[in-house]
Amino acid sequence: MIEHAFRGSKKYWSWLLFLALIILAGFYFYMRQFSYGLGITGMSRNVSWGLYIAQFTFIVGVAASAVMVVLPYYLHDYKAFGKITILGEFLAISSVIMCMLFVFVDLGQPFRVLNIFLYPTFHSLMFWDVVALTGYLVLNVVITRVTLAAERNSIPPPKWIRPIIIISIPWAISIHTVTAFLFAGLAGRPFWLTAVLAPRFLASAFSAGPALLLLLCLLLRRLTNFDAGEEAIKKLGLIITYAMCVNVFLILMEFFTTFYSHIPEDAAHMQYLYFGLDGKARLAPWMWTSAILAIVSLAILLVPRARRNHRTLIVACIAVFLSIWIDKGLGLVITGFIPSPFGKVIQYWPTLPETLIAAGIWAIGVFFITIFYKMALSIRSELEA
Amino acid sequence: MSISRRTILKLAGLTALGVTAENYASAHAGSTTAKILSKAVGAGKRLTKSNLQQKVRLAMVVDLRKCVADQGCTKCIDVCNKAHNIPDFGDSKDAIKWIWKEPYENAFVDQENFYMRDEFRNKMVPVFCNNCDNPPCVEVCPTQATFQRPDGIVMMDWHRCIGCRYCMAACPYGSRSFNWRDPRPFIRDINPDYPTRMKGVVEKCTWCDERVDQGLLPLCVEACPEKAMVFGNLNDPNSEVRQLLKDNFSVRRKPGLGTSPEVYYLV
Numbered sequence: 310m311i312e313h314a315f316r317g318s319k320k321y322w323s324w325l326l327f328l329a330l331i332i333l334a335g336f337y338f339y340m341r342q343f344s345y346g347l348g349i350t351g352m353s354r355n356v357s358w359g360l361y362i363a364q365f366t367f368i369v370g371v372a373a374s375a376v377m378v379v380l381p382y383y384l385h386d387y388k389a390f391g392k393i394t395i396l397g398e399f400l401a402i403s404s405v406i407m408c409m410l411f412v413f414v415d416l417g418q419p420f421r422v423l424n425i426f427l428y429p430t431f432h433s434l435m436f437w438d439v440v441a442l443t444g445y446l447v448l449n450v451v452i453t454r455v456t457l458a459a460e461r462n463s464i465p466p467p468k469w470i471r472p473i474i475i476i477s478i479p480w481a482i483s484i485h486t487v488t489a490f491l492f493a494g495l496a497g498r499p500f501w502l503t504a505v506l507a508p509r510f511l512a513s514a515f516s517a518g519p520a521l522l523l524l525l526c527l528l529l530r531r532l533t534n535f536d537a538g539e540e541a542i543k544k545l546g547l548i549i550t551y552a553m554c555v556n557v558f559l560i561l562m563e564f565f566t567t568f569y570s571h572i573p574e575d576a577a578h579m580q581y582l583y584f585g586l587d588g589k590a591r592l593a594p595w596m597w598t599s600a601i602l603a604i605v606s607l608a609i610l611l612v613p614r615a616r617r618n619h620r621t622l623i624v625a626c627i628a629v630f631l632s633i634w635i636d637k638g639l640g641l642v643i644t645g646f647i648p649s650p651f652g653k654v655i656q657y658w659p660t661l662p663e664t665l666i667a668a669g670i671w672a673i674g675v676f677f678i679t680i681f682y683k684m685a686l687s688i689r690s691e692l693e694a
Numbered sequence: 695m696s697i698s699r700r701t702i703l704k705l706a707g708l709t710a711l712g713v714t715a716e717n718y719a720s721a722h723a724g725s726t727t728a729k730i731l732s733k734a735v736g737a738g739k740r741l742t743k744s745n746l747q748q749k750v751r752l753a754m755v756v757d758l759r760k761c762v763a764d765q766g767c768t769k770c771i772d773v774c775n776k777a778h779n780i781p782d783f784g785d786s787k788d789a790i791k792w793i794w795k796e797p798y799e800n801a802f803v804d805q806e807n808f809y810m811r812d813e814f815r816n817k818m819v820p821v822f823c824n825n826c827d828n829p830p831c832v833e834v835c836p837t838q839a840t841f842q843r844p845d846g847i848v849m850m851d852w853h854r855c856i857g858c859r860y861c862m863a864a865c866p867y868g869s870r871s872f873n874w875r876d877p878r879p880f881i882r883d884i885n886p887d888y889p890t891r892m893k894g895v896v897e898k899c900t901w902c903d904e905r906v907d908q909g910l911l912p913l914c915v916e917a918c919p920e921k922a923m924v925f926g927n928l929n930d931p932n933s934e935v936r937q938l939l940k941d942n943f944s945v946r947r948k949p950g951l952g953t954s955p956e957v958y959y960l961v
């Protein structure tokens with residue numbers, strides 16, 4: 310199976326080379342971080358989690374979103390997704406790998422990471438998050454291997470894989486729920502202390518993830534002879550529309566409770582995020598960009614004609630993805646720390662090494678997606694030939 | 695509330711923390727607890743068996759009416775920094791702080807009070823880890839590198855900490871510091887009797903557990919020229935802390951979060 314990853318056009322190889330260069334740059338800066346310490350990042354005593362954990366949170370969502378194609382296909386026998394479930398699962402695998410790397414580079418003592426398993430601590434949500442992610446990775450590796458092998462031999466997949474696939478559905482929900490609990494259970498951080506956090510995580514995941522998948526499908530159609538099928542594209546567009554509506558709705562709910570109750574500790578964070586506090590508003594322009602992107606995306610998605618037109622659909626998908634990337638991959642985690650427990654506004658911005666390490670991890674993820682998709686599509690075109 | 699929560703966790707077999715605590719107790723209880731108790735019970739009273747069996751819950755009282763931090767006193771901070779090998783990064787983003795001063799309005803951020811006694815406006819307050827009775831930092835730590843002793847002190851195991859900083863996100867008081875870089879070059883004179891830390895681990899005030907174990911008071915308590923800080927066993931009705939709390943009005947930082955902070959400020 311893996312041999313397909315080693316055969317490819319010039320374009321394929323130069324793309325991988327390009328990614329490898331970014332990975333190398335990231336690795337170089339990680340080595341610098343490793344010797345200097347996390348002080349190389351923009352994080353501080355007050356904002357003690359930054360880009361790494363924020364990106365981790367965003368990507369867990371992308372990983373979980375595979376369920377949006379797996380569920381209709383396996384539970385409702387929705388045939389149109391037959392061709393893309395494997396793409397969703399490979400996207401999940403690549404995303405989980407990125408998640409783990411983002412947690413890893415965030416550790417002050419990375420060599421001690423196994424302490425999480427050596428001293429399992431059941432009252433720590435971080436323990437459960439690691440368990441959930443590892444389990445999800447294993448599930449998806451098994452599922453993709455078995456289904457792809459069956460496909461290559463033109464036989465139906467073995468019966469025992471079905472229960473495993475069914476388990477992977479609630480498991481996907483659980484990885485993002487537990488990730489939300491990581492934040493939502495902290496009494497001292499009112500910005501995260503909301504029951505709507507997990508639902509919001511899921512809604513944003515189920516819009517950003519499928520948006521990425523849809524973009525990938527359309528890209529593959531241009532680059533290769535793979536065609537996801539018009540019906541699958543349409544359905545994905547619909548899923549994105551519903552999920553994005555729920556996501557925006559939940560964000561507005563947060564606005565209402567925070568600002569109508571105007572409890573100072575709660576409101577201060579939102580205030581900082583969107584309007585600035587004490588004259589400091591580093592995240593506000595980003596958040597308004599995110600808000601405008603969300604409005605643009607909904608303006609397209611909610612009009613059936615615009616949604617069906619691939620050109621506008623692509624714009625909508627990019628808008629959804631970027632909007633949520635800003636909201637979750639930047640604003641949500643950082644703002645939990647601003648203002649500080651002492652009510653002081655101490656801002657954060659990632660440094661260049663930090664950004665490049667994050668870019669390196671993204672490149673690793675894209676690298677994996679590329680070779681996984683290459684494998685899956687080569688096997689298919691071989692069968693068709 | 696805090697008690698029932700922990701009891702439930704224990705009943706469910708969920709608290710591996712319990713194991714740590716018990717091991718710790720069996721290893722250290724004899725000498726330590728006895729000494730603290732003899733202190734807490736007070737001079738002139740004999741240390742009896744029932745005293746010994748009494749559960750110890752250590753606590754700190756800071757009398758803000760006596761503290762002269764706003765007049766430039768930094769005695770408690772200085773002794774602590776020196777004894778515990780605290781590096782000096784200035785007030786940069788890498789700063790390590792165990793005990794330091796905050797303006798009243800920042801230390802008691804949820805007690806916004808536009809009109810208040812003049813001497814408390816802009817008053818400086820010594821702040822440090824509350825060694826909470828129901829510490830969220832212990833609850834979230836994935837490795838039990840942060841754990842609670844039976845006498846209530848919340849401890850740090852610098853050899854186990856993976857530097858995930860979940861405890862920093864969980865602490866509502868900003869009591870924890872992370873070693874963003876190697877602290878050793880920034881320590882003025884290293885005290886060989888106390889460990890230095892490495893980069894990548896979290897640290898905080900532990901009420902001088904190393905001294906408490908020898909029956910001594912925390913350094914800041916001892917150093918305060920105004921006798922503004924008092925340390926003792928909250929479970930002993932005759933202890934000085936209990937007497938002070940009985941006779942004076944006290945406040946704690948963010949008591950509404952249920953963490954049960956064990957530093958009481960007399961205003």
Ligand code: SF4
Nearest residue numbers: 823824825826831865
């Ligand atoms: S003050 Fe913070 S660090 Fe100290 S015990 Fe309480 S929660 Fe933990």
Ligand code: SF4
Nearest residue numbers: 835855856858859861
């Ligand atoms: S940084 Fe260390 S002490 Fe804090 S939660 Fe992580 S492992 Fe525990």
Ligand code: SF4
Nearest residue numbers: 761762763767770918
């Ligand atoms: S030593 Fe005493 S008077 Fe001085 S700052 Fe500390 S508590 Fe206040």
